[in-house]
Amino acid sequence: xxxxxxxxxxxxxxxxxxxxxxxxxxxxxxxxxxxxxxxxxxxxxxxxxxxxxxxxxxxxxxxxxxxxxxxxxxxxxxxxxxxxxxxxxxxxxxxxxxxxxxxxxxxxxxxxxxxxxxxxxxxxxxxxxxxxxxxxxxxxxxxxxxxxxxxxxxxxxxxxxxxxxxxxxxxxxxxxxxxxxxxxxxxxxxxxxxxxxxxxxxxxxxxxxxxxxxxxxxxxxxxxxxxxxxxxxxxxxxxxxxxxxxxxxxxxxxxxxxxxxxxxxxxxxxxxxxxxxxxxxxxxxxxxxxxxxxxxxxxxxxxxxxxxxxxxxxxxxxxxxxxxxxxxxxxxxxxxxxxxxxxxxxxxxxxxxxxxxxxxxxxxxxxxxxxxxxxxxxxxxxxxxxxxxxxxxxxxxxxxxxxxxxxxxxxxxxxxxxxxxxxxxxxxxxxxxxxxxxxxxxxxxxxxxxxxxxxxxxxxxxxxxxxxxxxxxxxxxxxxxxxxxxxxxxxxxxxxxxxxxxxxxxxxxxxxxxxxxxxxxxxxxxxx
Amino acid sequence: xxxxxxxxxxxxxxxxxxxxxxxxxxxxxxxxxxx
Numbered sequence: 209x210x211x212x213x214x215x216x217x218x219x220x221x222x223x224x225x226x227x228x229x230x231x232x233x234x235x236x237x238x239x240x241x242x243x244x245x246x247x248x249x250x251x252x253x254x255x256x257x258x259x260x261x262x263x264x265x266x267x268x269x270x271x272x273x274x275x276x277x278x279x280x281x282x283x284x285x286x287x288x289x290x291x292x293x294x295x296x297x298x299x300x301x302x303x304x305x306x307x308x309x310x311x312x313x314x315x316x317x318x319x320x321x322x323x324x325x326x327x328x329x330x331x332x333x334x335x336x337x338x339x340x341x342x343x344x345x346x347x348x349x350x351x352x353x354x355x356x357x358x359x360x361x362x363x364x365x366x367x368x369x370x371x372x373x374x375x376x377x378x379x380x381x382x383x384x385x386x387x388x389x390x391x392x393x394x395x396x397x398x399x400x401x402x403x404x405x406x407x408x409x410x411x412x413x414x415x416x417x418x419x420x421x422x423x424x425x426x427x428x429x430x431x432x433x434x435x436x437x438x439x440x441x442x443x444x445x446x447x448x449x450x451x452x453x454x455x456x457x458x459x460x461x462x463x464x465x466x467x468x469x470x471x472x473x474x475x476x477x478x479x480x481x482x483x484x485x486x487x488x489x490x491x492x493x494x495x496x497x498x499x500x501x502x503x504x505x506x507x508x509x510x511x512x513x514x515x516x517x518x519x520x521x522x523x524x525x526x527x528x529x530x531x532x533x534x535x536x537x538x539x540x541x542x543x544x545x546x547x548x549x550x551x552x553x554x555x556x557x558x559x560x561x562x563x564x565x566x567x568x569x570x571x572x573x574x575x576x577x578x579x580x581x582x583x584x585x586x587x588x589x590x591x592x593x594x595x596x597x598x599x600x601x602x603x604x605x606x607x608x609x610x611x612x613x614x615x616x617x618x619x620x621x622x623x624x625x626x627x628x629x630x631x632x633x634x635x636x637x638x639x640x641x642x643x644x645x646x647x648x649x650x651x652x653x654x655x656x657x658x659x660x661x662x663x664x665x666x667x668x669x670x671x672x673x674x675x676x677x678x679x680x681x682x683x684x685x686x687x688x689x690x691x692x693x694x695x696x697x698x699x700x701x702x703x704x705x706x707x708x709x710x711x712x713x714x715x716x717x718x719x720x721x722x723x724x725x726x727x728x729x730x731x732x733x734x735x736x
Numbered sequence: 737x738x739x740x741x742x743x744x745x746x747x748x749x750x751x752x753x754x755x756x757x758x759x760x761x762x763x764x765x766x767x768x769x770x771x
Contacts, residue, residue: 319745384752385753389745420759423757423759426760427759
């Protein structure tokens with residue numbers, strides 16, 4: 209793809225309008241909003257991380273040492289909610305805000321004012337979630353899935369979580385509408401759909417998923433709210449309702465949600481690997497079709513989270529086989545990344561390390577996903593640490609590693625400075641090693657029968673838990689290295705980045721100066 | 737500067753918002769209040 213940027217276009221470096229705090233509160237600029245999303249998500253990542261480390265401190269050895277059991281349950285719940293809705297999802301929206309207009313040659317998002325609102329809904333939601341620790345009864349302790357009957361019985365912390373989910377849902381839906389309209393209507397002349405960078409494609413499909421399933425979650429938690437306060441009995445067996453109904457509705461949202469958190473990661477990795485393999489992406493069209501296939505299949509597999517609820521055998525067989533089917537398009541993607549690297553002139557700068565690490569470790573999470581999909585096996589490992597290991601391989605080694613890959617890759621475009629290679633590599637290797645020390649032993653714990661969401665455990669699980677806790681603290685501390693890299697680049701330290709910061713990078717975002725000026729592509733480029 | 741694509745954007749945005757609202761109300765009203 210070649211782009212012709214009009215010569216006479218004046219890239220305005222300067223920002224006009226309010227300054228100081230009001231600039232950030234009133235901004236409609238996609239780059240400013242993207243930056244705010246990224247900062248917000250990193251703060252929430254640290255908050256969720258502190259909760260995770262408290263959990264791991266408690267689990268360092270058997271017995272109760274650090275926190276009370278009921279507070280432990282609040283921590284596991286809020287850790288999940290904060291990481292999913294506060295850290296991973298907003299981080300990807302931050303990437304979308306920064307990159308999609310730059311990648312498609314648009315001057316901004318389609319609905320710039322709504323974009324501002326989408327972001328500013330998030331801090332109040334985060335305050336509701338974190339603030340719920342301090343109300344009578346504490347935060348919700350029903351698990352991030354908020355299953356009844358526990359979620360019907362809890363105190364006002366539960367209501368705060370429900371409202372937080374509502375608000376974050378509205379924010380996500382508005383963000384998703386913005387992305388769909390931007391990608392469909394705001395592309396530069398000549399950029400056909402099959403010339404779209406894969407990151408824009410994966411986000412387009414993710415946005416459709418968000419529009420379809422976030423309202424379903426909102427419906428589910430609204431029914432919880434009416435069960436709690438308005439005398440309905442959707443999920444209360446006492447009034448003739450059915451708690452399992454909640455699980456069906458929740459997982460109709462919950463499984464596509466998994467792909468909402470991983471498809472944009474696929475897009476990031478698909479942008480990085482061709483750059484450092486110095487070859488075009490292998491099988492572009494098949495990548496697009498695989499992404500769409502994964503999205504469609506994600507609506508058909510929800511009850512594989514519920515094999516133990518007493519499902520008919522035919523239902524178990526259906527959900528088992530259709531879940532396994534997802535391995536096919538996912539395998540297409542992994543094959544294409546490897547084929548892109550095959551005989552490429554590869555170099556391993558920090559973004560590439562994260563991407564290759566992503567392929568290795570995410571694929572392990574994918575394989576354990578296949579194991580979990582087998583109904584008779586799942587009945588054994590349901591609600592054990594095997595599940596905890598599986599989804600952390602997908603969400604940490606998958607989503608988070610890809611987010612770091614993308615952050616190192618586009619940091620030059622955001623800050624105008626190259627990331628510190630040496631420190632970035634230390635961050636990668638420390639994260640990779642500590643990640644595996646933390647989560648690999650959890651497979652063994654789960655297979656041996658250790659249940660999840662417990663503050664205490666039998667003596668036989670002590671060694672692997674101790675190992676996991678040591679790894680967790682190492683992993684947590686390693687993330688401060690990233691903070692250092694970002695602060696250094698943002699404060700003007702390190703090597704200056706050119707417009708095309710990476711030698712073989714392709715795409716419109718590399719045609720504008722680094723750091724990207726406040727206004728870009730006010731006159732759209734012509735894509736050939 | 738008036739963007740020529742504005743009307744098209746708003747139309748598509750409203751359609752997507754309608755889809756989201758449909759899913760929300762469908763989830764809410766699909767199931768009967770027991771009791």
